[in-house]
Amino acid sequence: MLSKPDFGWSKFEICDEKSYSLSYLTDVACDWLEQAIHGLQTQAPFAVHGYCEPGRMVCLVSYYTCYVVFEADGGWGESKGYKDLYGVDLPMIDFCRVLYNDINENLEEWVHWDLHDLSDDDDDEEAEETRAMVIERRKLISDKLKQLKTLIQENEVWWTPHHGFF
Numbered sequence: 001m002l003s004k005p006d007f008g009w010s011k012f013e014i015c016d017e018k019s020y021s022l023s024y025l026t027d028v029a030c031d032w033l034e035q036a037i038h039g040l041q042t043q044a045p046f047a048v049h050g051y052c053e054p055g056r057m058v059c060l061v062s063y064y065t066c067y068v069v070f071e072a073d074g075g076w077g078e079s080k081g082y083k084d085l086y087g088v089d090l091p092m093i094d095f096c097r098v099l100y101n102d103i104n105e106n107l108e109e110w111v112h113w114d115l116h117d118l119s120d121d122d123d124d125e126e127a128e129e130t131r132a133m134v135i136e137r138r139k140l141i142s143d144k145l146k147q148l149k150t151l152i153q154e155n156e157v158w159w160t161p162h163h164g165f166f
Contacts, residue, residue: 009024032048033145040096040148041151047061054072054073056073
């Protein structure tokens with residue numbers, strides 16, 4: 001669903017026909033994990049989004065279907081409305097599993113999503129600040145991954161053929 005990040009960009013593909021390049025303008029790992037955690041905690045639909053430069057993608061994750069909208073930035077002279085709007089049969093619990101796996105498998109790349117390369121100069125104050133940010137970000141993402149994994153395990157029982165949501 002999310003490709004390995006590369007220089008602040010990741011590709012989002014939820015079906016075979018469409019893909020969207022998401023830019024560093026959105027903190028995809030942290031924001032998307034936070035939304036998925038909230039969705040499983042409340043058992044309510046949630047939305048994730050990303051900027052594609054130009055345009056933006058919004059994915060509404062509902063109980064059994066994900067709805068994707070791609071819209072223009074809405075600047076002067078651009079037509080309003082959406083360019084893509086479609087649904088994908090992907091239950092919320094499966095979306096969360098895939099999200100967990102995609103970020104967990106490429107954790108270091110997501111940690112460095114929008115951080116400059118580290119300098120080899122240990123005396124460089126800026127390099128030390130960057131190293132501290134990397135450590136803090138790694139912990140933040142790791143903690144969110146752990147929380148999401150626990151919620152997935154706790155909520156799997158609700159996504160069965162014998163359960164419905166109101």
